[in-house]
Amino acid sequence: MEIDWFTTGAQIVNFLILIGLLKKFLYRPIINAMAARERNLVEQRQAVMDQRAQAESLKQQYEASLQGLHREREKVLSEARARAEAEKTERLQHLDDEIRQKKNRFSEQMRQEQQELGTAVGRAIADKALRLGGKILAGLADQTLEQRIVEQFLRQLSNLPGPERAALGQSRTVTVITSFPVDETLRQRIKDRLNNAADAIQFEQDARLICGIALEAGGRSWEWNIERYLAELDADLLTPADHEQLT
Amino acid sequence: MATEAHAAEGATGYIIHHLTPLSVGEGFWTLHLDTLFFSAVLGGLFVWFFKMAAEKATAGVPGLVQNFAEMLIEFVDSQVKDSFHGHSKLIAPLALTIFCWVFLWNFMDLFPVDILPLIGSMMGIEYLRVVPSTDLNATFAMSISVFCLIIFYSIKIKGPWGFAKELMFQPFGPWMLPFNLLLKVVEEIAKPISLALRLFGNLYAGELIFILIALLPWFIQPVLSFPWAVFHILIITLQAFIFMVLTIVYLSMAHEDH
Amino acid sequence: MSINATLIGQMITFALLVWFTMKYIWPPLFDSLEERKKKIADGLAAAEKGQEEMQLAEKKAKSVLKEAKEQSSEIVNLAQKRANEIVEESKEIAKQEGDRMILAAQAQIEQEMQQAKEGLRQEVAALAVNVAEQILSAEIDKAKHQDIVSKVSNQLG
Numbered sequence: 202m203e204i205d206w207f208t209t210g211a212q213i214v215n216f217l218i219l220i221g222l223l224k225k226f227l228y229r230p231i232i233n234a235m236a237a238r239e240r241n242l243v244e245q246r247q248a249v250m251d252q253r254a255q256a257e258s259l260k261q262q263y264e265a266s267l268q269g270l271h272r273e274r275e276k277v278l279s280e281a282r283a284r285a286e287a288e289k290t291e292r293l294q295h296l297d298d299e300i301r302q303k304k305n306r307f308s309e310q311m312r313q314e315q316q317e318l319g320t321a322v323g324r325a326i327a328d329k330a331l332r333l334g335g336k337i338l339a340g341l342a343d344q345t346l347e348q349r350i351v352e353q354f355l356r357q358l359s360n361l362p363g364p365e366r367a368a369l370g371q372s373r374t375v376t377v378i379t380s381f382p383v384d385e386t387l388r389q390r391i392k393d394r395l396n397n398a399a400d401a402i403q404f405e406q407d408a409r410l411i412c413g414i415a416l417e418a419g420g421r422s423w424e425w426n427i428e429r430y431l432a433e434l435d436a437d438l439l440t441p442a443d444h445e446q447l448t
Numbered sequence: 449m450a451t452e453a454h455a456a457e458g459a460t461g462y463i464i465h466h467l468t469p470l471s472v473g474e475g476f477w478t479l480h481l482d483t484l485f486f487s488a489v490l491g492g493l494f495v496w497f498f499k500m501a502a503e504k505a506t507a508g509v510p511g512l513v514q515n516f517a518e519m520l521i522e523f524v525d526s527q528v529k530d531s532f533h534g535h536s537k538l539i540a541p542l543a544l545t546i547f548c549w550v551f552l553w554n555f556m557d558l559f560p561v562d563i564l565p566l567i568g569s570m571m572g573i574e575y576l577r578v579v580p581s582t583d584l585n586a587t588f589a590m591s592i593s594v595f596c597l598i599i600f601y602s603i604k605i606k607g608p609w610g611f612a613k614e615l616m617f618q619p620f621g622p623w624m625l626p627f628n629l630l631l632k633v634v635e636e637i638a639k640p641i642s643l644a645l646r647l648f649g650n651l652y653a654g655e656l657i658f659i660l661i662a663l664l665p666w667f668i669q670p671v672l673s674f675p676w677a678v679f680h681i682l683i684i685t686l687q688a689f690i691f692m693v694l695t696i697v698y699l700s701m702a703h704e705d706h
Numbered sequence: 707m708s709i710n711a712t713l714i715g716q717m718i719t720f721a722l723l724v725w726f727t728m729k730y731i732w733p734p735l736f737d738s739l740e741e742r743k744k745k746i747a748d749g750l751a752a753a754e755k756g757q758e759e760m761q762l763a764e765k766k767a768k769s770v771l772k773e774a775k776e777q778s779s780e781i782v783n784l785a786q787k788r789a790n791e792i793v794e795e796s797k798e799i800a801k802q803e804g805d806r807m808i809l810a811a812q813a814q815i816e817q818e819m820q821q822a823k824e825g826l827r828q829e830v831a832a833l834a835v836n837v838a839e840q841i842l843s844a845e846i847d848k849a850k851h852q853d854i855v856s857k858v859s860n861q862l863g
Contacts, residue, residue, distance in 0.1 A: 204584050205471070205478040212487065212580075212589030219491045219549060224541040227498040231517050234505035238746065241507055245753035252760045256767050263774050270778045274785040281789025285796035292797065296804035300811045307815045311822065509747045515739050558723060560716030662712055669715030674722045681731065 347381050354414045355394050369395075369418050376403045376417040459663050466561060466659050467652075469583060470568075470575045480583055487580040490552040494545070520544065524692070531696045534605070534703030539696065542597070546590065547692040553581040554651055554684030558677055561658045581651040581687075584644065591640035594695050598639065601702040639698050643691060650687050654680055 361369065369375075375395055377383070383391075383404055392402055407415075415422055470482040501517035510518055524544045532539055556579040568576035580586040602611045615632040616625050654676075661673045 204588060205480060207473065207477050208480040208483060208585035209589045209592065211479060211484055212586050213593050215484065215487055215491060216590055216593050219495065220542055220545045222495050223498060223545050224538065227495065227502045228541045228544070230502040230505040231498070231514065231521060234507050234514070235518055237507035242749055242753050245756055249756040249760050252763065256763060259767055259771070263771065266778065267774065270781050274781050277782070277785040277789055281792045285793040288793060289796040289800045292800035293803060296800070296807060300807050303808070304811055304815065311819055509743060509750060512739070515743050519739060519742055560720045562713050562716055566713065662716060666711035666715030669712070670718045670722055673719040677719060677723045678726055
């Protein structure tokens with residue numbers, strides 16, 4: 202077996218052509234397809250992984266925002282509570298003031314009412330009391346009582362303050378009005394007491410003076426009768442109401 | 449099977465006839481037409497197959513042809529990645545071509561030894577040796593190509609001076625320069641020779657045994673020929689693989705700068 | 707070259723080889739090819755599925771986000787509503803308390819008025835007796851006095 206170098210050379214050319222063809226035209230596309238497939242897979246895997254990471258971050262974001270929301274909710278609620286508390290306090294304060302005012306108004310009203318009551322009722326009461334007194338007096342009315350009334354009157358006269366006594370003394374005419382008939386003895390006694398002043402003393406009788414006695418001289422009058430007590434009673438009735446202040 | 453012409457020479461003539469290539473020319477200008485023809489046809493088959501795969505190459509699910517081509521490429525690529533540590537765009541296609549082409553050459557061995565020569569004789573071709581790897585010219589052509597690449601890459605990677613230094617100063621240092629040089633040159637020359645002779649020897653011997661079996665009575669032939677053929681399926685694949693792997697290893701060594 | 711029995715032997719051998727290859731060589735090779743194809747198809751399908759799942763997840767995320775937004779506005783609204791309720795409640799409570807206070811004050815006033823009237827009555831009764839006393843300018847003995855007072859008081863009532 203020998204080597205024919207010409208054949209060998211031709212065979213080498215054959216070989217080189219083959220390699221050249223394969224390398225230039227055939228190997229590349231197949232390799233490219235394989236690489237593209239591989240790249241595709243890797244890319245897709247990468248994309249999925251990216252997506253997952255993105256989703257994860259989104260989730261975290263969401264959770265954070267949810268927490269923020271919860272915090273906000275708490276804030277709103279606590280604010281509302283505070284506001285409610287404040288409003289309640291304010292309202293109660295307001296009410297308290299209102300009530301105080303109302304009470305004050307009430308007590309004011311009460312006082313007024315009391316006054317009105319005092320005047321109205323007082324009068325009625327005084328009237329009643331008077332009538333009662335009148336009844337009592339009527340029951341007791343006799344010489345002695347009349348005499349006593351006169352004496353009381355006279356005592357009061359003598360107790361008059363100076364200027365009044367002087368005015369009385371200067372009067373020309375003195376009229377004594379009584380609700381009951383005055384007998385001579387009593388008339389004499391009144392005259393005696395007044396004589397130093399008056400020239401003439403007239404005696405009149407007036408039933409309106411419920412068992413009383415009055416003296417008129419020079420446009421002025423001094424009396425001792427129930428009418429007069431009524432006025433005093435009026436004044437008296439109003440004073441005790443002041444003792445009981447409403448709070 | 450004996451031809452009329454060699455009938456007188458008996459078994460020896462038959463064997464010689466089968467191992468005689470179809471050649472034209474004299475002396476240096478001799479061409480083994482059968483070797484060239486079959487290797488070219490097989491190369492065309494190989495190119496056609498990969499062309500089919502390449503034209504329909506898709507990044508999606510591959511078809512049968514593309515899938516097979518891809519599997520081959522992956523197989524060769526894994527071998528390249530295992531053995532070759534440099535960077536070269538040529539080595540993977542080179543290895544693929546060697547593996548496929550050598551495998552196809554060897555595969556011709558599995559065809560019945562007489563069928564193609566018979567067809568040839570019908571067309572007036574007297575001699576036909578169908579297995580290119582039983583021709584030293586074919587195996588040497590390939591191994592010399594690889595050798596040239598080894599030299600080319602050695603010089604390209606290490607530089608002319610680097611390559612020369614390696615030849616002169618290794619493995620025993622500058623003082624043993626002639627010895628080093630001799631050793632290295634022998635080592636380098638041995639590479640293509642061993643590549644070519646290994647392939648040639650294996651296939652030539654295998655073919656010879658097929659021819660010898662063909663000399664036996666026809667009813668005995670399958671009993672012997674069939675196991676040998678099955679065994680040969682392994683041999684032809686292994687030889688193609690060895691040629692490819694050794695090529696990768698040699699080129700890898702050429703890429704390694706010491 | 708001529709045809710003889712050797713060719714028959716070789717053809718039988720070749721047939722056997724083809725059979726062997728079909729039976730033992732081709733199937734594993736084909737299986738491995740199929741397996742590879744399936745692997746690629748599976749990988750691509752998985753990627754496709756991943757893409758789909760991704761889109762689905764995106765859709766879902768969007769809906770969740772929308773829901774969350776709605777929910778959040780609802781939360782705020784609820785809080786606002788609750789806040790108003792709280793305020794209203796406290797107003798109501800304050801009003802009730804106020805009414806109660808007013809009622810209590812009125813009752814107190816009523817009672818005080820009653821007391822005042824009672825006091826007044828007593829006063830008036832005493833006064834009436836006083837009047838009579840004054841009129842009579844005489845002392846009525848204790849028993850008689852008491853008698854008159856109660857009489858007057860009764861008449862006033």
